[in-house]
Amino acid sequence: MIQNIPLERILFLDIETVPNSKSWDELPETEQKLWDKKTKFQRKEDISAEEFYDKAGIMAEFGKIICISIGMLEKNDTLKIKSFADDDEKKILIEFGEIFNSPRLRDVILCAHNGKEFDFPWIARRFLINGMLPPAPFQMFGKKPWEIPHIDTMELWKFGDYKSFVSLELLAHVFGIPTPKDDIDGSMVSSIYYIEKDLQRIVKYCEKDVLTLSNIFRRMRQEDLLKRYINLD
Template sequence: MMQHIPLDKVLFLDIETVPGAALWEDLTEAEQRLWDKKTRFQRKEDVEAGDFYVERGGIMAEFGKIICITIGMLEKNDTLKIKSFAGHNEKKMLLEFGEIFNSPRLRDVILCAHNGKEFDFPWIARRFLINGLMPPVPFQMFGKKPWEIPHIDTMELWKFGDYKTFVSLELLAHVFGIPTPKDDIDGSMVSSIYYIEKDLQRIVDYCEKDVLTLANVFRRMRQEDLLKRYINLD
């Protein structure tokens, strides 16, 4: 039962990702060849590998990078404390993010994200390894039984066993009467805002709205009231 999960142990999380390079031409010949090979059966016949990279390069951890990780944890007074890790140096950002798991409070933390099991959690673990770093313990799944993995996925919770269902965080926010996190940008705009507009702070703001929305969706699923307020720790 979700009501039995201790809320002060839940770490709400969202990431924003972009292609590893701004342009297809910036990739090495080897990277272009590997991208072409990996996505050959995903592309429509009239879509070139380079065009598909601009569109989807930020979806695959092998070819993209994380530019923002936002976390949030609830205090006993129903206040969500939010902190973001963002920057152009992915390795430095991941190191700073990984340090939080040295805190005694996060020793037995439960990670929560929307579509986290398919995207956020494996993306973070893979990018840690690619950067020559060991993923934090909560992201290490090898040898664990399914019920031993401390991950909550709100999209999975909404499925109720229906494996055909995909639901966006924005749609869940709507059906639960929660203000939309997409009042400025959405995920499809992140890459252009990062590489063309060079407005990282706008992306961070968007990521923080997603985490607040995620926490409120989870509370609604537990039949609890919306959060009274949140505090940005940056």
């Protein structure tokens, strides 16, 4: 029962990712060939690997993390939000990884929307690609399913219906929570990063997702929406 999980143990998180290179032309030839092979069966026949490259931000082998936002609840129902954002992905991961040295996070439970399919494996893979071990909560090998400290609000909403997909925005709507997509959505992140060069706008968007995620989880527990949150940046 999710009602029995102490809220102060949960680390709510969201990440924003972009393609490793600004454009197809800037991608090394070797990676172009590997991208072509990787996406061959995902593309329609009339779509080239180059045209499909705008999807590189959803694949950990061809993208990078530009922001990780996290939130934790205090016992007074205040959500504290902090973001790790930079053009240097390794710097983000080092700083993010350091938080797990805190005694409070020794038994932390990770929570994200579609986290088991996206956020959690993405973070773990990018740690390895950058030559670092993922923090303990992201290491799954040898653990039984009930020993893995992950909560996925999409999975909770499925109730065993594995063909179902629901966006964070739609869940926010059905639960009467203000939409986090009032400025940008995920499809705009890459252009805002590479063309507009407005990382802080992306950070704000990521933090809204964390606030929305925590409120969705509270609604699933039949609890009131959060009354306040604090940005620690």
